[in-house]
Amino acid sequence: MRYDSPLAAVGNTPLVRLPRLSPSADVRIWAKLEDRNPTGSVKDRPALYMIEQAEKDGRLTPGCTILEPTSGNTGISLAMAAKLKGYRIVCVMPENTSQERRDLLAMWGAEIISSPAAGGSNTAVRVAKEISAEHPDWVMLYQYGNPDNAGAHYATTGPEILADLPSITHFVAGLGTTGTLMGVGRYLREHKPDVKIVAAEPRYDDLVYGLRNLDEGFVPELYDASVLTTRFSVGSADAVTRTRELLQQEGIFAGVSTGAALHAAIGVGRKAVQAGEPADIVFVVADGGWKYLSTGVYTAQTTEAAIETLQGQLWA
Amino acid sequence: MAIEVRIPTILRTYTGGQKAVEGGGKTLAELFADLDTRHTGIQSRIVDEAAGGELRRFVNVYLNDEDVRFLDGINTKLTDGDNVTILPAVAGGMA
Numbered sequence: 001m002r003y004d005s006p007l008a009a010v011g012n013t014p015l016v017r018l019p020r021l022s023p024s025a026d027v028r029i030w031a032k033l034e035d036r037n038p039t040g041s042v043k044d045r046p047a048l049y050m051i052e053q054a055e056k057d058g059r060l061t062p063g064c065t066i067l068e069p070t071s072g073n074t075g076i077s078l079a080m081a082a083k084l085k086g087y088r089i090v091c092v093m094p095e096n097t098s099q100e101r102r103d104l105l106a107m108w109g110a111e112i113i114s115s116p117a118a119g120g121s122n123t124a125v126r127v128a129k130e131i132s133a134e135h136p137d138w139v140m141l142y143q144y145g146n147p148d149n150a151g152a153h154y155a156t157t158g159p160e161i162l163a164d165l166p167s168i169t170h171f172v173a174g175l176g177t178t179g180t181l182m183g184v185g186r187y188l189r190e191h192k193p194d195v196k197i198v199a200a201e202p203r204y205d206d207l208v209y210g211l212r213n214l215d216e217g218f219v220p221e222l223y224d225a226s227v228l229t230t231r232f233s234v235g236s237a238d239a240v241t242r243t244r245e246l247l248q249q250e251g252i253f254a255g256v257s258t259g260a261a262l263h264a265a266i267g268v269g270r271k272a273v274q275a276g277e278p279a280d281i282v283f284v285v286a287d288g289g290w291k292y293l294s295t296g297v298y299t300a301q302t303t304e305a306a307i308e309t310l311q312g313q314l315w316a
Numbered sequence: 317m318a319i320e321v322r323i324p325t326i327l328r329t330y331t332g333g334q335k336a337v338e339g340g341g342k343t344l345a346e347l348f349a350d351l352d353t354r355h356t357g358i359q360s361r362i363v364d365e366a367a368g369g370e371l372r373r374f375v376n377v378y379l380n381d382e383d384v385r386f387l388d389g390i391n392t393k394l395t396d397g398d399n400v401t402i403l404p405a406v407a408g409g410m411a
């Protein structure tokens with residue numbers, strides 16, 4: 001494969017069958033390796049697409065400043081694209097975000113504004129909206145509500161999967177901004193009305209949820225429940241267990257949120273086996289494990305010890 | 317009929333600090349009404365009576381890890397030994 005520039009190399013990722021983790025010969029699990037994108041995550045797709053759509057409709061012009069609430073992959077992808085395209089970028093992230101993440105963003109030239117740790121990403125979103133109101137000339141692409149986030153997956157990820165695996169029966173992905181599930185889900189539904197779209201939502205332990213107020217919750221503006229067939233809550237223990245199985249049995253070194261998606265994929269696969277139905281289940285490997293190495297989940301002697309290391313931490 | 321209900325930190329003021337309590341009922345609506353008899357006030361934090369008794373917007377409820385909004389919502393049927401988890405809706409942590 002040959003591309004004219006690094007940004008042109010976003011997408012066209014491999015789809016690989018997992019022979020050891022698939023439940024049977026005709027209930028097969030396939031991994032879409034989104035860590036093979038230029039900055040190492042699925043977020044390169046929506047980041048580039050949101051920027052290029054904003055350029056097309058004139059919201060982004062040379063010299064503009066991009067603002068985004070992000071503590072992770074979207075910021076890294078936006079910062080890389082902004083650097084190559086000559087935009088200034090400001091990221092709003094919770095003050096308790098790890099040094100590794102801050103360094104990754106700084107490396108690409110992003111400026112960082114810290115939001116209070118209390119309330120986590122919900123608070124980062126609120127602070128970014130306030131800053132946006134103070135700086136009307138800054139462009140907030142806003143991944144949680146920008147239709148071009150889902151649009152990137154509708155235009156690229158969905159078609160790639162269907163072309164590689166026309167027999168797909170289930171699509172499983174993590175639920176964050178909901179962009180991957182909304183975009184791929186809509187595309188697949190239009191071409192295969194019977195396809196099942198399954199969300200794997202991270203469930204953290206109490207330390208993370210803390211005293212979140214039930215009246216001030218957050219549902220991304222992009223979220224449309226009618227696109228999904230169902231939605232599973234996957235706890236840290238299952239996510240860590242599957243992340244380690246994926247590494248040890250199939251040799252794929254993925255982030256912990258991928259373990260959550262794999263857990264839901266295997267659950268769906270077991271149901272298909274019980275029902276005696278063949279299935280081709282695709283799940284998304286959202287990123288590699290590099291950014292989570294310091295958590296110790298990959299190197300812990302036992303899965304129990306690995307689960308212990310993740311107590312109180314965000315992992316998706 | 318015993319159903320284990322996992323309670324989020326924010327609602328443990330109603331359960332004397334307990335992380336999980338037991339309850340009974342043939343549906344989720346019955347289960348929350350049953351919980352309210354021992355943990356007064358908890359039902360109205362989960363269910364929006366003004367909206368016809370549906371779940372509140374920022375409250376997610378899971379039956380055996382599956383979001384009940386994709387089952388039968390507040391009328392989802394329960395059986396003995398089920399696990400119910402209540403959680404606040406939050407933004408993706410590292411998006």
